[in-house]
Amino acid sequence: MEKIEYTDEGQFFSGHVACAGCVEALSMRVILNTLGKDTVGVVAPSCSAVILGGHPMSAAKIPVLHGTLESAAASASGVKRALKAQGRDDTTVLCLAGDGGTYDIGLQALSSAAERNEDILYVCFDNEGYMNTGGQKSSSTPRNAATGSTPFGKTTRKKNLIEILAAHRIPYIATVSPSHLNDMAAKIAKAQTIEGTKVVIVLIPCLPGWGVADNDAVATARLGVESGVFPLFEIEDGVRYTMTKSDKSDAINGYLKKQKRYRHLTEADRADLQAEVDETWSRLLAQAETTV
Amino acid sequence: MKDIRTPLWTHLTSEPRKTGTWRSALPLYQNESSPCLDACPVSGRVAEWIKQVKDGDLRGAWETLSDNNPFPAIAGRICHHPCEIACNRRDHDETVGICSLERFVGDMALDQGWQFPLPTKERTQSIAVVGSGPAGLSGAYQLRRLGFQVSLYELKEELGGLMRYGIPSYRLARDVLDGEINRIIAMNVTLHTRHDVTDASGLRDLQSKHDAVFLATGASRPKPLPGLDYTQPWVVDSAIFLAATPNDQAQMTGAHVLVIGGGSAAMDVARSARRLGRKVTVLSLEAEGQLPAQEVEVVEAREESVLFVSGAMLQQAASADGVVEAGCTRVEFVPGGTPGSFSVAPIQGSDFTLMVDTIIPAIGQDADLDRWAQLLDPDGPVISTDGNWQTSRKGVFAGGDLASMTRFVTEAVGMGKDAAHAITATLDRDCAALTPPAQAFVGNDRINTAYQADHARSTQPVVPASTRLKSFDEVQQPLTQDQAHQEASRCFSCGTCIYCDNCYFYCPDMAITKLENGYSVDPDYCKGCGLCVAECPTGSIHMQEDELT
Numbered sequence: 001m002e003k004i005e006y007t008d009e010g011q012f013f014s015g016h017v018a019c020a021g022c023v024e025a026l027s028m029r030v031i032l033n034t035l036g037k038d039t040v041g042v043v044a045p046s047c048s049a050v051i052l053g054g055h056p057m058s059a060a061k062i063p064v065l066h067g068t069l070e071s072a073a074a075s076a077s078g079v080k081r082a083l084k085a086q087g088r089d090d091t092t093v094l095c096l097a098g099d100g101g102t103y104d105i106g107l108q109a110l111s112s113a114a115e116r117n118e119d120i121l122y123v124c125f126d127n128e129g130y131m132n133t134g135g136q137k138s139s140s141t142p143r144n145a146a147t148g149s150t151p152f153g154k155t156t157r158k159k160n161l162i163e164i165l166a167a168h169r170i171p172y173i174a175t176v177s178p179s180h181l182n183d184m185a186a187k188i189a190k191a192q193t194i195e196g197t198k199v200v201i202v203l204i205p206c207l208p209g210w211g212v213a214d215n216d217a218v219a220t221a222r223l224g225v226e227s228g229v230f231p232l233f234e235i236e237d238g239v240r241y242t243m244t245k246s247d248k249s250d251a252i253n254g255y256l257k258k259q260k261r262y263r264h265l266t267e268a269d270r271a272d273l274q275a276e277v278d279e280t281w282s283r284l285l286a287q288a289e290t291t292v
Numbered sequence: 293m294k295d296i297r298t299p300l301w302t303h304l305t306s307e308p309r310k311t312g313t314w315r316s317a318l319p320l321y322q323n324e325s326s327p328c329l330d331a332c333p334v335s336g337r338v339a340e341w342i343k344q345v346k347d348g349d350l351r352g353a354w355e356t357l358s359d360n361n362p363f364p365a366i367a368g369r370i371c372h373h374p375c376e377i378a379c380n381r382r383d384h385d386e387t388v389g390i391c392s393l394e395r396f397v398g399d400m401a402l403d404q405g406w407q408f409p410l411p412t413k414e415r416t417q418s419i420a421v422v423g424s425g426p427a428g429l430s431g432a433y434q435l436r437r438l439g440f441q442v443s444l445y446e447l448k449e450e451l452g453g454l455m456r457y458g459i460p461s462y463r464l465a466r467d468v469l470d471g472e473i474n475r476i477i478a479m480n481v482t483l484h485t486r487h488d489v490t491d492a493s494g495l496r497d498l499q500s501k502h503d504a505v506f507l508a509t510g511a512s513r514p515k516p517l518p519g520l521d522y523t524q525p526w527v528v529d530s531a532i533f534l535a536a537t538p539n540d541q542a543q544m545t546g547a548h549v550l551v552i553g554g555g556s557a558a559m560d561v562a563r564s565a566r567r568l569g570r571k572v573t574v575l576s577l578e579a580e581g582q583l584p585a586q587e588v589e590v591v592e593a594r595e596e597s598v599l600f601v602s603g604a605m606l607q608q609a610a611s612a613d614g615v616v617e618a619g620c621t622r623v624e625f626v627p628g629g630t631p632g633s634f635s636v637a638p639i640q641g642s643d644f645t646l647m648v649d650t651i652i653p654a655i656g657q658d659a660d661l662d663r664w665a666q667l668l669d670p671d672g673p674v675i676s677t678d679g680n681w682q683t684s685r686k687g688v689f690a691g692g693d694l695a696s697m698t699r700f701v702t703e704a705v706g707m708g709k710d711a712a713h714a715i716t717a718t719l720d721r722d723c724a725a726l727t728p729p730a731q732a733f734v735g736n737d738r739i740n741t742a743y744q745a746d747h748a749r750s751t752q753p754v755v756p757a758s759t760r761l762k763s764f765d766e767v768q769q770p771l772t773q774d775q776a777h778q779e780a781s782r783c784f785s786c787g788t789c790i791y792c793d794n795c796y797f798y799c800p801d802m803a804i805t806k807l808e809n810g811y812s813v814d815p816d817y818c819k820g821c822g823l824c825v826a827e828c829p830t831g832s833i834h835m836q837e838d839e840l841t
Contacts, residue, residue, distance in 0.1 A: 001743040001829060004797040014802045014817035015306035020314060021821030025800035059306040179742075181797060215822030218798060222742055 044072035046098035131209035169238035179222035211260020315820030328375035368395025425453020427692025428508035430708025530654035546649020738831030795824035
């Protein structure tokens with residue numbers, strides 16, 4: 001079997017207050033340790049802010065600036081420019097936000113930073129809703145998923161943020177999953193070497209928000225990747241697509257079954273979701289094939 | 293009062309927060325039994341030695357194997373492998389080729405001349421082992437390891453019992469058999485060949501000279517087949533046939549041989565006769581696909597053009613004009629509840645006749661209990677023993693085919709081992725008899741197969757039928773080193789930690805520390821989520837509820 005191979009340098013501390021079994025904390029551990037000591041964090045209000053903070057304590061060994069929800073990317077841009085002014089060109093600026101702070105409230109700031117190609121690494125922990133405030137829907141919530149504000153399932157589809165970002169022609173966009181930690185570490189390490197705006201989207205099956213068992217978030221994420229619901233891929237300069245995993249299983253049922261938010265689905269709903277996944281997948285494959 | 297001009301920098305890590313207080317259960321690292329170990333007649337620690345093969349430590353693998361079985365090269369060839377039948381990998385792709393790996397390790401040991409160490413502490417007590425088949429040799433080996441002086445009594449000239457006189461060399465090469473037996477004798481076992489312990493007085497005599505006696509004389513009396521006149525020259529007993537040299541076998545048989553039976557012995561007789569150039573028909577009560585012989589034996593017999601008439605029995609046989617007319621009828625065969633028991637109902641009007649030259653019944657053998665009459669109580673067809681292989685006479689133990697109807701070589705090896713430990717327990721109060729392994733084992737549901745790539749089983753090369761019919765050389769050929777490594781890598785290692793570090797890396801709370809040989813869990817921070825257990829590929833961690841304090 002393939003062994004997990006990144007080194008834990010102690011950049012992320014025990015005692016953080018993420019839920020038991022939270023894979024956002026797990027992903028944070030991989031990301032902080034991969035980026036190393038010469039990193040400054042900027043975090044939007046989100047689960048990440050809660051996990052990292054709790055003044056006067058911090059779960060990260062790096063300095064972290066807690067900003068506002070709409071301004072994460074702008075704050076990170078400022079921090080990076082300030083570091084440059086100090087001659088610290090090599091210091092990585094890591095911006096952490098949830099999908100609420102990325103797809104919805106922080107989108108304007110992110111779009112502006114991307115347009116200016118600010119030299120930041122923006123990581124979006126995408127748990128497909130406002131899970132930190134009780135589980136309301138965001139524009140990242142997929143169709144049919146039940147949330148606190150869409151108890152009968154969301155009626156519209158998930159916003160395709162990746163295509164929006166690709167349209168900015170930023171140098172690097174990638175998707176990663178807590179079920180594939182070597183891939184996560186490799187993509188974060190790669191992003192760190194690239195100058196300009198890098199965005200990495202992490203799939204985070206939220207235990208309370210999605211209704212997933214405490215020990216099941218990794219398996220759920222794995223099924224998300226394997227069924228093609230959350231494809232793993234990279235986009236370079238907004239146009240060059242590379243599939244990390246270029247095959248998918250036939251059915252998303254296994255993925256849906258793990259989550260209480262999909263418990264109300266009818267056979268027809270599942271078929272709709274499957275069709276959506278198949279369509280997105282083949283579109284992605286076509287893009288990857290034309291750019292190989 | 294704090295000076296408000298001092299910047300309120302974060303000045304603490306989160307570590308003072310002991311989030312372990314949230315927990316209700318803690319992961320517990322505990323190697324557990326696997327389905328293969330549970331099924332293994334010698335309780336071999338399969339996952340452990342296969343991991344050693346995978347890690348390239350063949351010497352270590354051989355030592356682990358020979359803790360329980362001094363015959364890995366033999367068992368790797370002829371074991372009925374209940375381990376493979378139980379293997380959890382079955383539902384993933386194919387079961388692991390445990391026997392081929394065991395053979396690989398066993399052959400390596402013989403090739404390298406690895407020897408068993410002498411016991412570190414010699415005892416003065418001596419044990420007589422009667423019979424040098426798999427049970428007797430296994431018992432002698434374990435008793436020597438435990439430091440006893442062992443005298444081995446064997447009726448025949450050479451050692452090995454059924455392994456030598458019942459299993460043909462094309463299934464078990466004689467240099468392999470000799471090599472693994474000699475290695476046991478080299479542990480300073482005192483040999484008494486051509487020594488017949490014929491009766492009760494002989495047994496009393498042994499008891500007077502030794503502190504305990506282990507009887508493992510096997511089952512050497514052919515079961516008589518009704519309707520067959522054994523005095524006819526065209527009737528040959530299967531045990532005599534298999535024990536004979538090929539030249540003698542040729543003398544015993546005519547052009548068309550009818551073998552009666554469906555077990556391993558019947559297959560061996562049939563395949564040996566084919567190697568003598570005979571036409572061979574096997575007549576068995578069991579229907580096709582239900583023969584008690586191992587599947588591979590039936591397959592190889594078919595490849596060697598052995599003809600099968602299944603679901604039929606012999607009613608009478610008579611010689612006329614130099615040809616034997618074997619009158620047969622088709623039957624309904626219903627297996628019974630215990631090994632060897634069954635019932636048959638002839639099907640009306642289905643009689644048929646086979647014209648043959650020789651009939652070799654191979655329907656099993658019984659233990660000779662008569663010679664111990666008045667001294668040892670029988671239990672049906674075998675010697676009666678308690679749970680610890682102790683017979684009705686104190687100080688006399690029995691094992692193998694003499695004491696059990698589970699008639700497989702490795703079952704006998706297991707009985708020899710268990711009896712040796714039982715004998716030790718009676719002679720040395722400080723030693724306990726072996727406790728049977730835990731009943732519970734790690735099932736498929738506890739194996740995370742996401743970490744297992746699909747990989748077909750490496751199969752042993754087989755000599756083509758046309759070539760193998762020309763000699764009595766081995767049919768199954770060994771795996772190459774690469775194949776063995778590949779096959780070992782297929783093992784799920786159910787219940788045995790492989791130190792893959794998944795638990796360490798998947799902990800969101802950094803509560804797991806890697807140790808030299810294992811892991812520790814920090815109860816201050818473990819929130820009890822169970823991700824480590826869920827992502828463990830081997831099922832060697834489980835959650836244990838915290839006790840209320």
